[in-house]
Amino acid sequence: MRDSCGLCLKADPDFECGWCEGQNQCTLKQHCPAQDSQWLELSSTKGKCTNPKITDINPVTGPREGGTKVTIRGENLGLEFRDIASHVKVAGVECKPLVEGYIPAEHLLHIHWTPLHFPSPFTSEEMTLTLSDLKPKRGPVSGGTQVTITGNNLNAGSNVIVTFGRQPCLFYRRSTKHIVCNTTASDEGFEKVKVSVRVDKAKIHQELQYEYVEDPTILRIEPEWSIFSGNTPIAVWGTHLDLIQNPQIRAKHGGKEHVNVPGYRQERVEKGLKLFAQLINNKVFLLSFIRTLESQRSFSMRDRGNVASLIMTVLQSKLEYATDVLKQLLADLIDKNLESKNHPKLLLRR
DSSP, X not given: OOOSHHXXXXXXXXXXXXXXXXXXXXXXXXXXXXXXXXXXXXTSTTOOOOOOEXXXXXXXXXXXXXXXXXXXXXEOOOSSHHHHTTOOEETTEEOEEEXXXXXXXXXXXXXXXXXXXXXXXXXXXXOOOEEEEEEOSEEETTXXXXXXXXXXXXXXXSOEEEEETTEEEEEEEEOSSEEEEEEOOOSSOSOEEEEEEEETTEEEOOOOEXXXXXXXXXXXXXXXXXXXXXXXXXXXXXXXGGGOSSOOEEEEXXXXXXEEOTTHHHHHHHHHHHHHHHHHTOHHHHHHHHHHHXXXXXXXXXXXXXXXXXXXXXXXXXXXXXXXXXXXXXXXXXXXXXXXXXXXXXXXXX
């Protein structure tokens, strides 16, 4: 379905389609009334679509120095590049369309905003890009550190280039307040270098420095062995270990590489405790859990007291539920003692 004039006129000529202005639709000539005044077809001298419509502009802000590539989407934006070559303005300023970025009749037009004299960027609001800080301020000379640069209006424009000294910092993402990039290896040794940020043709002036320091080294690891299933806590001693953002310990066994991620075991424990807390709030599970523990010969009186204390701590905010569970356990205890005719025993449920 070709629902715009531009798409209609670029259809295969074999279809003999044209744009009927009176009906505002793509149709055959015989189906369009008042053909002489309302019929548009590509081959005729009247084959020009009227009512161009812009539906989207991206980006909507940019530095006043220019150099921003702007994408304009819409309808009826010309059928050939020459139709729009000298008729594009952004915020009242002439722009230079790019031939390679123009797709006729498909609502897509790329424009390169060249540096001209103009009072403001794309919006009426004056757009000034500034830098304020970066973190971390130092990292290994081999690179690989993810650095966050803070400032204002950092999402303006279309192209971002960040350099640390003579080395590029590989762009990762950005927002209004942040630019995030990953450092590359330094060929200047251990020293402080200036941080440079360019957005399109604008260079943001701010004295920020980043220091390349010696790579981290490992001096000792304890323990030096682990069971095959893993989950063994490992302590590492070395130098500049505070520079490491995502520490990993790799080991090979049986031709396979294994990765130990610090904190992974703790995360698993925390996740397990959260799930266990949810199960405790299920009466059937909690009663079965307590009865199973009591049936274990190795479950001592001290163990029973500790577990009971922990469960009651968890259920402090749900005393009505806890009381109901205790009533059921007390009833079970009474029934058991009546059947066995034994003296009452100090059990977990008491």
